Amino acid sequence: MVPGPVEVEDEVLAAMSGQLVAHYGKEWASFYNEVVDKLKELFGTTGDLFVYPGSGHLGVDACIGSLFEPGECVAVVTNGYFGERLAELALANELQVVRIEAPWGKAVDPAAVGATLDAHPDVKGVLVVHGETSTATLNPVPGIAREAKSRGRLVVVDAVSSAGVVPLEIDAWGVDAFATASQKGLGAPPGLVIVGVGRAAWQAIDRRTQPIRGWSANLKVWRTYAENERDFQPYYVTMPVSIVRALDASLALIRREGAAERYRRHAEVSAAFRQGISRLGLELVGDPDHPLPSVTAFRTPPGIASEQWRQRLAERGFLLSTGLGAMEAVVLRIGHMGKHATLEQARAFCRALASLLD
Numbered sequence: 001m002v003p004g005p006v007e008v009e010d011e012v013l014a015a016m017s018g019q020l021v022a023h024y025g026k027e028w029a030s031f032y033n034e035v036v037d038k039l040k041e042l043f044g045t046t047g048d049l050f051v052y053p054g055s056g057h058l059g060v061d062a063c064i065g066s067l068f069e070p071g072e073c074v075a076v077v078t079n080g081y082f083g084e085r086l087a088e089l090a091l092a093n094e095l096q097v098v099r100i101e102a103p104w105g106k107a108v109d110p111a112a113v114g115a116t117l118d119a120h121p122d123v124k125g126v127l128v129v130h131g132e133t134s135t136a137t138l139n140p141v142p143g144i145a146r147e148a149k150s151r152g153r154l155v156v157v158d159a160v161s162s163a164g165v166v167p168l169e170i171d172a173w174g175v176d177a178f179a180t181a182s183q184k185g186l187g188a189p190p191g192l193v194i195v196g197v198g199r200a201a202w203q204a205i206d207r208r209t210q211p212i213r214g215w216s217a218n219l220k221v222w223r224t225y226a227e228n229e230r231d232f233q234p235y236y237v238t239m240p241v242s243i244v245r246a247l248d249a250s251l252a253l254i255r256r257e258g259a260a261e262r263y264r265r266h267a268e269v270s271a272a273f274r275q276g277i278s279r280l281g282l283e284l285v286g287d288p289d290h291p292l293p294s295v296t297a298f299r300t301p302p303g304i305a306s307e308q309w310r311q312r313l314a315e316r317g318f319l320l321s322t323g324l325g326a327m328e329a330v331v332l333r334i335g336h337m338g339k340h341a342t343l344e345q346a347r348a349f350c351r352a353l354a355s356l357l358d
């Protein structure tokens, strides 16, 4: 129950046990393209979507380094560890960064984004983490995107811990580029990054005055292979075929349950975790009005480091993570995605926690 990677369903494990095949050829390419189409449908986009070997950050890096040129300015929402990471990635890509800060555990107000954009006409795009995993907070991406798009700015979203557990409506919200990964809400093993790129993002890429640096995280390179090699090998590297099969199996489970029902289940279970932990007199971390349904975070009782609590809970069969950054020693984080998003699990966990507090 760490906040990713997740334990996967038996069907997903079974899908990985088949003999390996080459990652190219008509048959394989058609299977891969179907997986891509299923993801586009799930995320509500008719834009381009790429599935590549790698983890979530590779996708975020590819979006930032491709949409923006060195020296250009971006606004970065920073209200947690992964928001700070976005700023780090922007700086590593030699961009100017304007921060839109909110306290850790508080969702950012879209109006604050609008105000920052009005004050900084040079900001070309907004970078935001949807599910801030460090504080179990869901930033209001639809409202943030509305503020940005109404001012003609680009929107790039880190959806690593939100995709598959909350609705993503990429096109309807006006998100220009986003990245997620296989190992969290999508219920598959780690190893694949998923990147979506819309029309306005491609326009920005095609209008660049300097070429995109590098090759491996270069969306133009990805597009070239997707367009020219669609029926044989629509990507430039060796694909971990077993993980693609696993992702497909997990997408089949999501489809069988129904995406809407899956989102409802995660919201219900997340509420049960929060309620159970509050009842024990412990303080929750995260915005009560904007909870991230895949993760619950809480402050551990004072006097004993969170790592000690983590070990005690692990002895009882619940493997959690500590907090991140300044919250490391005082916070525990529970991942409840996919297989572990059940009310029984929430109750069993709260009983174990209660027995430790006695």
Ligand SMILES: *Cc1c(COP(=O)(O)O)cnc(C)c1O
Pocket (backbone or CB within 6 Å): 004, 055, 056, 057, 058, 082, 129, 131, 132, 133, 158, 159, 160, 161, 181
């Ligand atoms: C887990 C997580 C990441 C890290 O992704 P990797 O796949 O490890 O690169 C990035 N952003 C958020 C919000 C996450 O929860």
